Amino acid sequence: MAGDVAEKARLRGERLAARDALIPAERQQKSRSMAVRGASGISFAPGAVISGFMPIRSEADIRPLMEMLRERGGRLALPVVLDRETIVFRSFEADTPLVKTGFGTTGPGEDAAVLDPDILLVPLSAFDGRGQRIGYGAGHYDRAIARLHAKGREPVLIGVAFDCQEVPSIPAEPHDVPLHAILTESGLRWFSSPLSTVDPG
DSSP: OHHHHHHHHHHHHHHHHHHHTSOHHHHHHHHHHHHHHHHHHOOOOTTOEEEOOOOOTTOOOOHHHHHHHHHTTOEEEEEEEOSSSOEEEEEOOTTOOEEEEETTEEEEOTTSOBOOOSEEEEEOSEEOTTSOEEOOSSOHHHHHHHHHHHTTOOOEEEEEOOGGGBOSOOOOOTTOOOOSEEEETTEEEESSOOSSSOOOO
């Protein structure tokens, strides 16, 4: 177990360094490709709640993708860090003002409705070909997904990363929930069929 934690830490640092090494123009171009491929590849019922995220550090900029999904009838939400343990997903309408929400992030304020996402677009530091992911180390998404599962919800988990963040294998721990799909600049790759409003076909 300790070895798995150390290996995850090594892979996290290695793949984040690779992401950081992408020059801004390259990240923008790859993010545009991601938006086009994601908008055409992610299927959902009208009104489905889709949680995206505002980019921080060297993350892919999925704001264009979120707007494309909104235009197709998706209801957007953004994650908000409440404390070191908890994130919630607040409604993100076209005119929703964004405020600083801690840990370098921005999101809707306290007056925005809290929603349970049907689809989660999940930022990450590394992923493998089986759908295992490594987050940033705080476990926010792991706990949020566990809370949704406890409520009987089965959100579709789509990781968002650049191709350079893929690794051959990630050691899985008991609490790890694999992704249903990964979206990179190369396209949307499905690992398993979700039991939800999404049709991977």
